[in-house]
Amino acid sequence: MKIICIIKQVPDAEARIRSTAAGIDLEGVTFVIDGMDEYGVEQALRIRESGVEAEIIAVALGPKRYEEAIRTALAMGADRAIHLETEEAFDPITQAKLLAKVVGEEAADLLLVGGKEADWDSAALGAATAEALGWPHSDWTTELELTANSAKVTHDADEGSEVLTLPLPAVITTQQGLNEPRYPTLPNIMKAKRKELKKLSLDDVGGAVSKIVILKQEIQTRERLNKIIEGDPMEAAQQLVKLLQQDKVI
Amino acid sequence: MPCYSEQVKATIQADNRRENGLWFELTTDQKALLGPLKDFLKTEVAPGAIERDKTGVFPHEIVRQLGAMGVLGMQVPEQYGGAALDTVTMALITEEIAAVDGSLCLTVASHNSLCTGHILVAGNAEQKAKFLPDLASGTKLGAWGLTEPGSGSDAAALKSKAVDKGDHFVLSGSKAFITQGTVAGTYVLLARSDQAAAGRSSADGISAFVVSADPKIIPGKPESKLGLHSSDTAALNFENLAVPSENLLGKRGRAFSDVMTVLSGGRIGIGAMGIGLGRSALEIAAKYALEREQFGEPIANKQAISFKIAEMATELEAARLLVLKAATLKDAGKDYTLAASQAKLKGSVEGVKACDYAIQILGGYGYVQDYEVERMWRDARLTRIGEGTDEVQHLIIAREYLKQFRH
Ligand SMILES: Cc1cc2nc3c(=O)[nH]c(=O)nc-3n(C[C@H](O)[C@H](O)[C@H](O)COP(=O)(O)OP(=O)(O)OC[C@H]3O[C@@H](n4cnc5c(N)ncnc54)[C@H](O)[C@@H]3O)c2cc1C
Numbered sequence: 001m002k003i004i005c006i007i008k009q010v011p012d013a014e015a016r017i018r019s020t021a022a023g024i025d026l027e028g029v030t031f032v033i034d035g036m037d038e039y040g041v042e043q044a045l046r047i048r049e050s051g052v053e054a055e056i057i058a059v060a061l062g063p064k065r066y067e068e069a070i071r072t073a074l075a076m077g078a079d080r081a082i083h084l085e086t087e088e089a090f091d092p093i094t095q096a097k098l099l100a101k102v103v104g105e106e107a108a109d110l111l112l113v114g115g116k117e118a119d120w121d122s123a124a125l126g127a128a129t130a131e132a133l134g135w136p137h138s139d140w141t142t143e144l145e146l147t148a149n150s151a152k153v154t155h156d157a158d159e160g161s162e163v164l165t166l167p168l169p170a171v172i173t174t175q176q177g178l179n180e181p182r183y184p185t186l187p188n189i190m191k192a193k194r195k196e197l198k199k200l201s202l203d204d205v206g207g208a209v210s211k212i213v214i215l216k217q218e219i220q221t222r223e224r225l226n227k228i229i230e231g232d233p234m235e236a237a238q239q240l241v242k243l244l245q246q247d248k249v250i
Numbered sequence: 251m252p253c254y255s256e257q258v259k260a261t262i263q264a265d266n267r268r269e270n271g272l273w274f275e276l277t278t279d280q281k282a283l284l285g286p287l288k289d290f291l292k293t294e295v296a297p298g299a300i301e302r303d304k305t306g307v308f309p310h311e312i313v314r315q316l317g318a319m320g321v322l323g324m325q326v327p328e329q330y331g332g333a334a335l336d337t338v339t340m341a342l343i344t345e346e347i348a349a350v351d352g353s354l355c356l357t358v359a360s361h362n363s364l365c366t367g368h369i370l371v372a373g374n375a376e377q378k379a380k381f382l383p384d385l386a387s388g389t390k391l392g393a394w395g396l397t398e399p400g401s402g403s404d405a406a407a408l409k410s411k412a413v414d415k416g417d418h419f420v421l422s423g424s425k426a427f428i429t430q431g432t433v434a435g436t437y438v439l440l441a442r443s444d445q446a447a448a449g450r451s452s453a454d455g456i457s458a459f460v461v462s463a464d465p466k467i468i469p470g471k472p473e474s475k476l477g478l479h480s481s482d483t484a485a486l487n488f489e490n491l492a493v494p495s496e497n498l499l500g501k502r503g504r505a506f507s508d509v510m511t512v513l514s515g516g517r518i519g520i521g522a523m524g525i526g527l528g529r530s531a532l533e534i535a536a537k538y539a540l541e542r543e544q545f546g547e548p549i550a551n552k553q554a555i556s557f558k559i560a561e562m563a564t565e566l567e568a569a570r571l572l573v574l575k576a577a578t579l580k581d582a583g584k585d586y587t588l589a590a591s592q593a594k595l596k597g598s599v600e601g602v603k604a605c606d607y608a609i610q611i612l613g614g615y616g617y618v619q620d621y622e623v624e625r626m627w628r629d630a631r632l633t634r635i636g637e638g639t640d641e642v643q644h645l646i647i648a649r650e651y652l653k654q655f656r657h
Contacts (some may be wrong), residue, residue: 187319
C-alpha cells in the first residue's frame with residue numbers, strides 16, 4: 001500500500017518570534033517539523049513495521065526551507081518525498097486542493113495529516129483535503145488499525161471518544177496520544193540526503209490563487225501580573241482559587 | 251565586473267555555505283543533525299541531570315538511546331554502523347551534550363574519541379569489523395586505559411607489562427581513573443611490551459591492545475569525585491590477562507604515537523565540553539541577572555555584573571572558534587596538534603571560569619544545587635585535568651610554537 005504523510009514546518013515551540021510593522025519576523029528562528037505531522041510519519045512507520053508492505057511518501061507544500069522538515073521525515077524512515085515548493089502562503093482550502101492533486105496522482109491508500117498546525121492553530125487541512133479527494137476522514141485520531149481495505153480508528157470527540165471504521169482510501173488526522181514519535185538517528189539523517197526528493201512547482205499542479213489574503217499579523221504578548229499571595233497557605237490557596245475563578249481560568 | 255573586495259566577499263560567502271567548510275554558520279547537515287539531538291537532550295536528558303548528580307547512578311537507559319541514535323559512533327564509518335560525521339559536527343554535538351549534562355558528555359566524548367578513536371586510528375580491517383559495530387551502536391561501551399597510579403602526565407612511564415607468548419600476550423598491571431571502567435564492554439589497554447630501543451625515548455616499546463570485558467579485568471570501586479558524578483570512573487587491575495596476538499592495535503612497541511594522535515583528537519572534544527558547560531552557566535547567569543533585583547533594579551544593570559557576562563560571552567566564543575579551527579584542520583587532514591591543545595586549554599579554562607562567574611552572579615543561589623551552576627563548575631573542573639592538564643597543554647603549545655624559531 002501507499003501511505004502519504006503531509007509535512008509542515010513550524011517555528012520551534014521555544015523560538016522567540018517578533019512582530020514588526022512589516023509583519024512577523026522569522027529571522028534567526030529555528031524551524032522544526034510540526035509535532036502533529038511527526039505522529040503521522042511515526043504511525044506510517046509503525047504500520048510498515050507491523051508487517052504491512054507499504055511505501056511511505058512525505059509530501060509538503062511550502063517554501064524552500066521546508067526541505068529541513070522533509071529531511072526529518074525521510075530520516076525517520078519515509079521512503080521518498082515530494083515538495084510542492086512555493087514561497088506564497090495559501091489558505092487551507094486552496095492548500096487542500098493542491099495537495100489533493102499530488103495525493104490523487106500517487107494513488108495513495110492512506111493519507112496522514114497533522115491534526116492541528118502548531119503555527120496557525122488551524123485544524124482545517126486534513127478535513128479540507130478529505131473533501132477535495134472525496135475520501136472519508138477521521139479527525140483527532142488516537143488509535144489506528146488497518147485491515148485489508150479499511151481502517152479502524154479511535155478518535156476524540158467532545159468529552160469522549162468514538163470507534164469508527166473507514167473504507168480505504170481515507171484521510172486520518174492525528175492527535176496527541178496516537179504514538180510516541182522516534183528520534184531520527186544520526187546515520188539516518190545523513191542517509192536521508194540520498195533519498196528521492198521530487199520538486200514540483202505550482203504550475204505542475206495547475207496553479208492556484210489563495211482565497212484569503214493576510215493584511216496584518218500580530219503576536220499575542222503575555223503580560224505577567226507578578227501577583228504573589230502571601231500569608232497562611234490554606235487561606236492563600238483559597239484566595240488563589242477565587243482569583244482563578246474570577247479570571248475564568250478554572 | 252565586480253570589484254576585488256566583492257569577489258573576495260563572494261568567495262567567503264560561498265565557502266561559508268560549502269558543506270563542512272567554515273563554521274560561522276551551520277551547514278544544512280549540521281542543522282539537520284543538531285535539531286533532533288537537542289530535542290532529545292532537552293526532553294530526555296536535561297530533566298534528570300540534577301538527580302543523577304546527586305545519586306551518581308550511571309544512566310544506562312539514556313546511553314542506550316544515544317547508542318540507538320548513533321551518538322556513540324559519531325566518527326565510525328557507515329560500513330560499521332557509524333554516523334561518519336566530521337570532527338566539526340562532532341564538536342558541536344559534544345558542546346550541546348555538555349550544556350545539559352557534563353557527566354553524559356564525558357561518557358560520550360571518551361567513548362567516541364578514546365577507545366573507539368584508538369581503534370579508528372590504529373585498528374586493522376579485522377579489528378575494525380570485530381569491535382566497531384558494537385561500539386557504534388552502544389551495545390558495548392568503550393574504555394581507554396592509559397593512566398596508571400604512578401603515571402599520569404608522564405604517560406610513557408607506565409608500568410603495565412605485556413609479555414609475548416607467541417600466539418598471545420599476557421598483560422599485568424593496573425590503571426587509574428578509567429572512564430567507563432566498570433561499565434565497559436571493550437577496553438583499549440596500553441602496556442609495555444618491549445624495552446625502549448637504544449637511542450629512543452621511554453615512549454618506545456609501549457603497545458596497545460583491544461580487549462573485550464574479561465573477568466580478569468577487575469575494576470575497583472567507582473571513584474567518588476568532585477563532579478561528573480554519573481560518569482563512571484574506576485581503577486582497573488589485571489593479572490595474567492591473556493590477549494590474543496591479533497588484538498594488538500597498531501605496531502608493536504609503537505603505540506605511543508597513536509596515543510598522542512588519539513589524545514589530540516580527544517582534546518577537541520574536551521575543549522567543546524568545557525565550552526558547553528560554560529555556555530550553559532552563562533545562559534543561566536544572564537537570565538538570572540536580568541530578573542534578580544537588588545537596590546531597586548536588576549543586577550544586570552550593575553557594570554560589575556554585566557561586564558562579567560560580556561567577558562564570559564567573549565571568551566567562550568573565542569574558545570569555540572579555536573575548537574572549531576582544530577576540528578577543521580583535523581577534517582582537512584592537516585596537523586592539528588597545536589590547534590587541539592590550544593582549543594583544549596582555552597575551552598576548559600574559559601568553561602571553568604564562566605561557571606565560576608555564574609556562581610558569583612547568582613550569589614547564594616549559585617552555591618546551592620537547584621540552580622545547577624555549581625554542578626557545572628564541578629563538572630567543568632575536570633576538563634582542566636583529563637586528557638592532559640593545563641600544564642601539559644602549555645608544554646605542547648610551547649613546543650609546537652617554538653619549533654618554527656629553532657635552528
Ligand atoms: C574523571 C577523570 C576521568 C579520567 N579518565 C581517564 C581515562 O578514561 N583514561 C585514562 O587513561 N586516564 C583518565 N584520566 C586520567 C587523567 O588523564 C590524568 O589524571 C591526567 O592526565 C593527569 O595525570 P595525574 O592525575 O597523574 O596528575 P600528575 O601527572 O601527577 O600531575 C599533577 C600536577 O603536576 C603537573 N605536572 C605534571 N608534569 C608536569 C610538567 N612536566 N610540567 C609542569 N607541570 C607538570 C600537572 O599539570 C598537575 O598539575 C581521568 C581522570 C579523571 C579525573
